[in-house]
Amino acid sequence: MTSAVPGTLAAFLCLFFQTANVTDVMAQEATDKQPVATDRPQKIAEIRIGYLRAYAPQLALSLLDLPPRDEGVAGANVAIGDNNTTGKFLSQKFSLDITEVKPDADAAQAFNELIAKGDRYVVADLSVRQLLSIADIARDKGVLVFNVGATDDSLREEDCRINIFHVAPTRSMLADALAQYLVVKKWPNWVLLYGSHERDHLYAAALRRAAARFGGQIVAEKEFKDTGTARRTDTGATQIQQQISVFTQDLPEHDVVLVADESEVFGTYVPYRTWTPRLVAGTAGLVASSWHPASEQWGGIQMQSRFLRTTGRRMLSKDMSAWTAVRAVGEASTRTNGDDPKKISDYIRSDDFSVAAFKGQKLTFRKWNHQLRQPILLGDTESVVSTSPQEGYLHQISELDTLGVDQPETKCVLK
Amino acid sequence: MQRRACALAILATGFMANPAWAYTVYVSNEKDNTVTVVDTATMQVVKTVEVGQRPRGITISHDGKFIYLCASDDDTIEIIDTATLQIVGTLPSGPDPELFVLSPDGKTLYVANEDDNLVTAINIESKQVMAEIPVGVEPEGMAVSPDGKTMVNTSETTSMAHFIDTDSHEVTDNVLVDTRPRFAQFKPDGSQIWVSAEIGGTVSVIDSFKREVVKKIQFAIAGLRPETIQPVGIAISADGKKAYVALGPANHVAVINTETYEVEKYILVGQRVWHLDFTPDQKTLITTNGNSNDITFIDTATDEPVQSVTVGQQPWGVAISPH
Numbered sequence: 001m002t003s004a005v006p007g008t009l010a011a012f013l014c015l016f017f018q019t020a021n022v023t024d025v026m027a028q029e030a031t032d033k034q035p036v037a038t039d040r041p042q043k044i045a046e047i048r049i050g051y052l053r054a055y056a057p058q059l060a061l062s063l064l065d066l067p068p069r070d071e072g073v074a075g076a077n078v079a080i081g082d083n084n085t086t087g088k089f090l091s092q093k094f095s096l097d098i099t100e101v102k103p104d105a106d107a108a109q110a111f112n113e114l115i116a117k118g119d120r121y122v123v124a125d126l127s128v129r130q131l132l133s134i135a136d137i138a139r140d141k142g143v144l145v146f147n148v149g150a151t152d153d154s155l156r157e158e159d160c161r162i163n164i165f166h167v168a169p170t171r172s173m174l175a176d177a178l179a180q181y182l183v184v185k186k187w188p189n190w191v192l193l194y195g196s197h198e199r200d201h202l203y204a205a206a207l208r209r210a211a212a213r214f215g216g217q218i219v220a221e222k223e224f225k226d227t228g229t230a231r232r233t234d235t236g237a238t239q240i241q242q243q244i245s246v247f248t249q250d251l252p253e254h255d256v257v258l259v260a261d262e263s264e265v266f267g268t269y270v271p272y273r274t275w276t277p278r279l280v281a282g283t284a285g286l287v288a289s290s291w292h293p294a295s296e297q298w299g300g301i302q303m304q305s306r307f308l309r310t311t312g313r314r315m316l317s318k319d320m321s322a323w324t325a326v327r328a329v330g331e332a333s334t335r336t337n338g339d340d341p342k343k344i345s346d347y348i349r350s351d352d353f354s355v356a357a358f359k360g361q362k363l364t365f366r367k368w369n370h371q372l373r374q375p376i377l378l379g380d381t382e383s384v385v386s387t388s389p390q391e392g393y394l395h396q397i398s399e400l401d402t403l404g405v406d407q408p409e410t411k412c413v414l415k
Numbered sequence: 416m417q418r419r420a421c422a423l424a425i426l427a428t429g430f431m432a433n434p435a436w437a438y439t440v441y442v443s444n445e446k447d448n449t450v451t452v453v454d455t456a457t458m459q460v461v462k463t464v465e466v467g468q469r470p471r472g473i474t475i476s477h478d479g480k481f482i483y484l485c486a487s488d489d490d491t492i493e494i495i496d497t498a499t500l501q502i503v504g505t506l507p508s509g510p511d512p513e514l515f516v517l518s519p520d521g522k523t524l525y526v527a528n529e530d531d532n533l534v535t536a537i538n539i540e541s542k543q544v545m546a547e548i549p550v551g552v553e554p555e556g557m558a559v560s561p562d563g564k565t566m567v568n569t570s571e572t573t574s575m576a577h578f579i580d581t582d583s584h585e586v587t588d589n590v591l592v593d594t595r596p597r598f599a600q601f602k603p604d605g606s607q608i609w610v611s612a613e614i615g616g617t618v619s620v621i622d623s624f625k626r627e628v629v630k631k632i633q634f635a636i637a638g639l640r641p642e643t644i645q646p647v648g649i650a651i652s653a654d655g656k657k658a659y660v661a662l663g664p665a666n667h668v669a670v671i672n673t674e675t676y677e678v679e680k681y682i683l684v685g686q687r688v689w690h691l692d693f694t695p696d697q698k699t700l701i702t703t704n705g706n707s708n709d710i711t712f713i714d715t716a717t718d719e720p721v722q723s724v725t726v727g728q729q730p731w732g733v734a735i736s737p738h
Contacts, residue, residue, distance in 0.1 A: 082552045
């Protein structure tokens with residue numbers, strides 16, 4: 001004791017001492033009483049979640065970018081484990097039924113089979129066409145579909161559907177997240193290099209929209225034609241070095257090279273090989289995504305180590321989307337304390353619903369098109385560089401709505 | 416714990432006559448692996464102690480002789496002798512210990528192991544693990560009732576407060592709260608447990624006897640986005656009348672009247688205010704401000720911030736000497 005305690009304080013503490021004793025007895029009585037819940041065994045509520053995915057082996061320009069065989073599925077499995085840890089306190093048991101189809105196959109049959117097993121929630125990693133082919137069945141059978149793969153804005157706009165919820169961010173959300181950061185950094189002049197496939201064009205369109213929205217200038221554009229060359233050759237590196245340099249030789253002065261190459265034809269080769277020394281962003285260089293394998297902010301380290309321990313690899317964006325989808329069902333089951341699909345579905349559609357996914361704030365669905373609001377991470381291969389929305393981009397409802405198509409612009413009529 | 420403080424207070428009036436309310440504050444600095452030692456009378460840093468990796472949860476033995484510190488990335492709890500400020504031992508915490516609570520008799524530490532969905536009970540004297548209790552996903556907040564019979568743990572992804580009987584080490588009740596509960600604090604009379612929900616943005620007041628939420632406290636600060644209000648640390652005054660809640664990236668501490676549950680004031684402190692504690696005389700509240708690398712002294716008579724003191728990088732937890 002390095003301080004003198006006045007008598008009044010001591011007296012006060014003694015008074016307090018007595019109070020504490022009285023309540024000790026009360027607390028004892030309370031704990032001696034058996035809790036009601038353990039008196040009678042509760043029926044276990046079984047909540048089955050389907051996972052329907054279009055799968056075919058994919059090529060990538062870098063060995064590091066070859067998708068793991070269980071991309072997405074692994075995230076769903078970890079979330080099932082998390083749901084069950086919570087579920088044991090509420091007599092709920094979650095399980096996952098995984099079905100794979102080919103990317104061009106009929107998804108409706110596989111979807112119907114999942115419904116026949118009793119799945120009322122289906123995580124879908126499918127193409128736009130496949131998703132639309134199951135949307136009406138989902139509506140008629142009261143099944144909620146969680147899109148974790150398709151980033152197409154059209155699915156949230158003209159082709160939005162009442163029973164499809166989108167956990168994956170849209171291309172416009174990703175592009176807006178990137179554009180906000182580049183503008184905040186005062187690097188506003190961009191050239192846009194895009195691939196020749198449809199999805200490359202869609203990403204390029206999202207980048208153009210983002211430029212117009214946030215004050216970026218696209219000073220030149222160039223399409224990189226896919227001439228059908230193999231992605232892998234033993235001595236390709238020398239040629240690529242020259243090829244990209246020449247391809248970027250005639251561009252006007254710019255701050256950043258934007259790359260839109262979802263098809264993995266040339267984008268990976270752009271950084272460090274440009275004619276002038278410039279930063280690269282888009283699908284190469286600084287990449288916008290819903291998760292990053294090195295994100296450890298906001299408790300993320302716990303998610304990362306749990307995922308690594310369970311699966312033996314790092315967590316990718318699709319894993320996080322699938323984890324979030326399964327957790328959304330888990331969260332709604334916890335809050336409604338049961339397995340009634342109607343109650344769970346109503347809860348997910350309600351204002352009360354939110355889910356936490358290690359992004360520093362609660363994530364909610366946009367009412368008008370069922371897109372999950374979420375911060376977008378900007379990272380290179382090693383680390384998270386920034387998180388958007390950037391400071392200062394204000395919004396009357398949620399700053400997360402500065403990313404992507406906002407309510408006043410939406411073409412979505414849910415049906 | 417409060418009873419112990421009472422006994423010490425009486426003893427102190429008897430034979431201690433040192434001047435000026437000087438307590439010693441120990442702050443764990445998550446980023447630079449140190450504990451900063453601050454004197455409350457001078458409000459100056461006295462010493463910086465090198466500790467294990469990623470120090471977070473910190474508490475002090477009831478006699479003030481030892482600091483217990485979660486060195487999260489070393490998977491251990493370090494024991495620091497407050498007389499020499501040397502690390503004199505470790506306790507087997509299990510992996511990734513984050514927060515813990517000391518039993519009122521000072522014999523047991525209850526530790527939340529975030530990575531393993533477990534709460535570990537450790538006997539301090541024998542340094543043995545007495546029990547591992549399975550709880551929800553990502554256990555964090557830890558509180559023990561004044562009589563030592565009930566322990567409460569919060570699990571962040573499960574969003575529950577788990578009530579654990581400290582004799583049987585069984586979970587007896589689970590109370591659902593809002594998203595990502597971070598911290599639990601018993602009222603000094605044991606009648607309620609206050610639980611903060613970081614992402615939910617609320618504090619749930621749970622009745623200890625009914626084991627149900629009797630009040631949910633919400634926060635609103637003019638000019639701040641609701642999502643920046645993320646309640647974490649809670650400190651309740653010894654008379655039970657005022658509760659202080661650290662609001663994380665909102666950079667404010669809320670002062671709550673525990674009778675009306677009204678927020679009476681928001682005190683501006685440093686950036687990302689995380690944890691807080693009272694000096695034993697209750698006159699000062701000290702907060703750790705993770706992103707501004709400082710601690711704030713608040714005068715509890717006026718609820719005004721008095722002074723900020725720079726400590727190490729990303730201050731996380733705070734423990735204050737009982738004398």
